[in-house]
Amino acid sequence: MLSVLSPVSGTAVGLSEVPDPVFAQGMVGPGTAILPRNGRQEAVAPIAGRVAKLHAHAFVVVGEGGRGVLVHLGIDTVKLNGEGFERLVDEGADVEAGQPLIRWDPAEVAAKGMATVVPVVALDAGHDVISRAVAGEVEKGSQLFQWA
């Protein structure tokens, strides 16, 4: 059982609330999404492992057994070209669960007219392997869901 931690503090709302069909329909995998609190903050690694992908606005950490967790900071934020996002590690780095990876401010994303919601996705996992997903308030670094 892999414990997936929340990368941000906020309110867990579920993937269906994400205004993007790829995430909302679970095309890349099941998971949940968090409406982050505003303010400059650090998004943290949801699991221990290797940072397989690191964009300014999104990352994938691959842990034991090749299981990858995708965290996407806001929707369509690729269009910001990294502005307002600060990478705190390099792609390929080995990280601990809860380690800060990207510094950002959801309020800046909202000011550009984009959704700030943060999908957290168990990549390519079956929809029945996610359990104990938190709903409502969640603190970063606390358990968000379990991946069987």
Add this chain to the structure above:
Amino acid sequence: MADKAAAIVAGLGGADNIKEIEACITRLRTEVADPGKVDEAALKATGAHGVLVSGNVVQVVVGPEADTLTDDINDLLD
């Protein structure tokens, strides 16, 4: 992987139909000249999780290999 890139180029209506392509962590975002030439079934047959067509913008959801696939596709387009 290169075969997959070729299959995606074909599914998007061929190299001449692709005006722009970029990767966004789990998906290829492409702008095509003629969306009518896009073959969604062929794209899904390459293993894509989904295909979204909105006007001239086609998004192919391929998973986290999007970056490497985009590099392969750009190699084909050059």
